Amino acid sequence: MFKASLRDPKLLKHSIDAISNMVDEVGINVTAEGMTMRAMDPAHVALVDFELKRSAFDEYEVGEAIVLGIDLDRLNTILKRAGKEDKINLEVDPEKNTLKIRLENASTRTFNLPLIEVSEEELKVPDLDFPSTVEIKSDIISEGIKDAEIVSDHVILEVDKENFYIKAKGDLGNVEVKASKEGAISFDVTQDTRSMYSLEYLKDMIKASDIADTVKISLGDNIPVKMEFLSSDVKLSFLLAPRIESE
Amino acid sequence: MFKASLRDPKLLKHSIDAISNMVDEVGINVTAEGMTMRAMDPAHVALVDFELKRSAFDEYEVGEAIVLGIDLDRLNTILKRAGKEDKINLEVDPEKNTLKIRLENASTRTFNLPLIEVSEEELKVPDLDFPSTVEIKSDIISEGIKDAEIVSDHVILEVDKENFYIKAKGDLGNVEVKASKEGAISFDVTQDTRSMYSLEYLKDMIKASDIADTVKISLGDNIPVKMEFLSSDVKLSFLLAPRIESE
Amino acid sequence: MFKASLRDPKLLKHSIDAISNMVDEVGINVTAEGMTMRAMDPAHVALVDFELKRSAFDEYEVGEAIVLGIDLDRLNTILKRAGKEDKINLEVDPEKNTLKIRLENASTRTFNLPLIEVSEEELKVPDLDFPSTVEIKSDIISEGIKDAEIVSDHVILEVDKENFYIKAKGDLGNVEVKASKEGAISFDVTQDTRSMYSLEYLKDMIKASDIADTVKISLGDNIPVKMEFLSSDVKLSFLLAPRIESE
Numbered sequence: 001m002f003k004a005s006l007r008d009p010k011l012l013k014h015s016i017d018a019i020s021n022m023v024d025e026v027g028i029n030v031t032a033e034g035m036t037m038r039a040m041d042p043a044h045v046a047l048v049d050f051e052l053k054r055s056a057f058d059e060y061e062v063g064e065a066i067v068l069g070i071d072l073d074r075l076n077t078i079l080k081r082a083g084k085e086d087k088i089n090l091e092v093d094p095e096k097n098t099l100k101i102r103l104e105n106a107s108t109r110t111f112n113l114p115l116i117e118v119s120e121e122e123l124k125v126p127d128l129d130f131p132s133t134v135e136i137k138s139d140i141i142s143e144g145i146k147d148a149e150i151v152s153d154h155v156i157l158e159v160d161k162e163n164f165y166i167k168a169k170g171d172l173g174n175v176e177v178k179a180s181k182e183g184a185i186s187f188d189v190t191q192d193t194r195s196m197y198s199l200e201y202l203k204d205m206i207k208a209s210d211i212a213d214t215v216k217i218s219l220g221d222n223i224p225v226k227m228e229f230l231s232s233d234v235k236l237s238f239l240l241a242p243r244i245e246s247e
Numbered sequence: 248m249f250k251a252s253l254r255d256p257k258l259l260k261h262s263i264d265a266i267s268n269m270v271d272e273v274g275i276n277v278t279a280e281g282m283t284m285r286a287m288d289p290a291h292v293a294l295v296d297f298e299l300k301r302s303a304f305d306e307y308e309v310g311e312a313i314v315l316g317i318d319l320d321r322l323n324t325i326l327k328r329a330g331k332e333d334k335i336n337l338e339v340d341p342e343k344n345t346l347k348i349r350l351e352n353a354s355t356r357t358f359n360l361p362l363i364e365v366s367e368e369e370l371k372v373p374d375l376d377f378p379s380t381v382e383i384k385s386d387i388i389s390e391g392i393k394d395a396e397i398v399s400d401h402v403i404l405e406v407d408k409e410n411f412y413i414k415a416k417g418d419l420g421n422v423e424v425k426a427s428k429e430g431a432i433s434f435d436v437t438q439d440t441r442s443m444y445s446l447e448y449l450k451d452m453i454k455a456s457d458i459a460d461t462v463k464i465s466l467g468d469n470i471p472v473k474m475e476f477l478s479s480d481v482k483l484s485f486l487l488a489p490r491i492e493s494e
Numbered sequence: 495m496f497k498a499s500l501r502d503p504k505l506l507k508h509s510i511d512a513i514s515n516m517v518d519e520v521g522i523n524v525t526a527e528g529m530t531m532r533a534m535d536p537a538h539v540a541l542v543d544f545e546l547k548r549s550a551f552d553e554y555e556v557g558e559a560i561v562l563g564i565d566l567d568r569l570n571t572i573l574k575r576a577g578k579e580d581k582i583n584l585e586v587d588p589e590k591n592t593l594k595i596r597l598e599n600a601s602t603r604t605f606n607l608p609l610i611e612v613s614e615e616e617l618k619v620p621d622l623d624f625p626s627t628v629e630i631k632s633d634i635i636s637e638g639i640k641d642a643e644i645v646s647d648h649v650i651l652e653v654d655k656e657n658f659y660i661k662a663k664g665d666l667g668n669v670e671v672k673a674s675k676e677g678a679i680s681f682d683v684t685q686d687t688r689s690m691y692s693l694e695y696l697k698d699m700i701k702a703s704d705i706a707d708t709v710k711i712s713l714g715d716n717i718p719v720k721m722e723f724l725s726s727d728v729k730l731s732f733l734l735a736p737r738i739e740s741e
Contacts, residue, residue: 110423176604354634357670
């Protein structure tokens with residue numbers, strides 16, 4: 001049994017929009033604490049960790065913890081139909097084996113999303129030791145990634161004692177975005193670090209900047225980057241493997 | 248002789264936008280009461296009935312009643328150039344056999360639309376007996392049709408004693424939009440009815456929701472649906488033949 | 495040495511957007527008076543004359559006058575990334591032979607545009623004697639050109655003692671945009687004139703209407719038209735060769 005009513009539609013809408021290009025099918029865990037999902041893209045380059053907390057919901061009833069097998073593309077198509085003022089209700093229909101998504105406003109619009117089989121093995125999040133963590137406004141990363149896209153398809157994330165950098169280089173010239181320690185929400189850097197990442201993944205990930213004002217970025221040398229979009233009700237965190245910098 | 252000046256450009260603009268995908272060429276009747284047009288799409292699936300009343304015009308002069316042969320695609324292309332604040336003037340040039348469409352604002356922009364030959368036989372609107380008629384906000388039908396499009400290319404319109412429904416079913420899951428009797432402007436249902444229609448036509452028809460706040464929907468079992476977008480100055484009504492529901 | 499900081503990003507942004515489709519590579523002259531550029535399109539149909547005055551800049555330092563060889567497409571791609579509130583800083587890096595474009599806001603975003611070799615021969619602006627000059631609101635020309643595009647790919651610019659006209663004729667009908675002497679900012683017509691021009695060029699040129707409220711149009715019979723978008727800080731002027739009117 002699962003029945004829930006979401007206060008702010010954009011939390012689910014923009015999170016699924018950020019994830020659905022990377023991951024096709026996923027098991028969403030529903031427990032008394034909220035909804036969580038952890039998934040890897042097919043190429044094993046990115047790991048997504050998503051939590052929509054119970055506090056995000058106006059109503060929330062769940063019996064035993066369950067796993068909902070979801071086709072994220074289909075879910076994304078449905079959630080794109082939700083208006084800003086629509087209340088989103090979720091309910092599992094165990095007989096039809098569907099997730100009912102009900103958008104309530106002047107009318108009641110119900111979408112029945114068929115649940116699918118998914119493997120239930122738990123993905124482990126690798127235990128990484130990040131020498132540096134900075135928290136900045138999420139639109140800095142979002143605009144910076146779009147800047148980098150005009151010259152390249154990969155990007156270097158770098159940090160030193162004073163600044164966090166997004167750097168890209170291509171035939172068109174090079175781009176450097178600099179966010180200073182002074183402008184950061186938090187800035188905890190123990191050593192200079194630098195790694196290269198694929199923009200293909202990053203440009204999906206930055207769609208999550210709509211759900212949180214700030215992003216926490218954890219970095220090291222040639223190790224994955226962790227980007228956490230955090231607000232009181234939702235946590236969307238990505239771990240992205242580095243590329244080898246050939247130059 | 249025909250010369251007229253339209254107060255609100257959007258009435259003509261959005262009506263022609265809703266009609267022009269369905270009907271290529273049409274005869275618009277111009278009489279002392281206003282402009283009317285009745286047309287059928289080439290596949291004989293949809294019938295359009297349009298009236299722009301004399302009251303919609305600031306100035307309106309017509310001699311003998313005339314029929315203007317219009318290529319609706321061309322007219323639509325011209326009307327899309329009209330801004331919200333532009334005053335639309337219409338005038339027949341009998342010598343050049345054109346309809347002069349003059350948009351007045353800071354400049355005067357005149358488009359000369361060549362008139363074409365059209366058959367003048369009057370289309371009869373079939374006399375249908377609808378067991379149910381509901382009037383609802385036009386954005387409910389407009390959003391509901393867009394919802395249905397994500398799963399199917401046809402849709403079921405249904406009504407019972409309590410609700411009006413838009414239903415669609417496809418591989419992606421199914422969609423049900425429900426508008427309750429309580430939320431309706433009027434709700435006159437003598438029996439439960441259900442018919443299936445093509446979304447291809449409906450998605451053009453709902454463009455008319457910009458000209459009227461409400462839509463009157465008349466329904467029966469496996470008979471055409473009538474959708475009337477009504478305001479004090481304009482009446483745009485569609486009759487759409489049902490599809491055979493195979494399931 | 496060149497270092498400057500631009501107050502209003504849109505002056506440079508929209509000017510380059512208007513020019514970059516016509517001209518690929520250009521030498522921008524930087525002197526104590528400001529930045530100027532003069533260029534011809536490869537087909538020698540249009541000549542562009544651009545000046546961004548020193549007064550447009552908050553800071554402006556230049557040593558000897560220099561010429562910056564610029565790939566306008568690349569510069570345009572970079573300037574499109576500038577937000578309305580971004581401060582644009584320009585600086586030549588003589589070692590790397592690049593123009594550094596720095597967008598300052600919450601973060602500092604630096605784009606390094608490689609400078610290219612360009613011929614430094616000065617283009618002469620032909621000395622034309624225009625019998626008529628009118629100055630009108632720039633959105634009249636901008637909307638009028640878009641009106642003409644729906645019927646043709648060339649346009650006639652015409653002026654008589656009372657009005658300035660944009661005329662186009664095609665299979666779809668014809669279009670005439672009329673701006674009266676009364677509505678003009680200035681209207682200096684010594685004789686009726688008429689010439690035909692290519693819309694392909696005009697539709698790029700009208701992008702400049704975002705930098706100036708008015709445009710000064712100088713005309714004659716079958717001679718080039720001059721369009722000057724003028725504001726206190728910027729001057730963007732186009733000279734466009736006529737087409738032969740076959741009719």
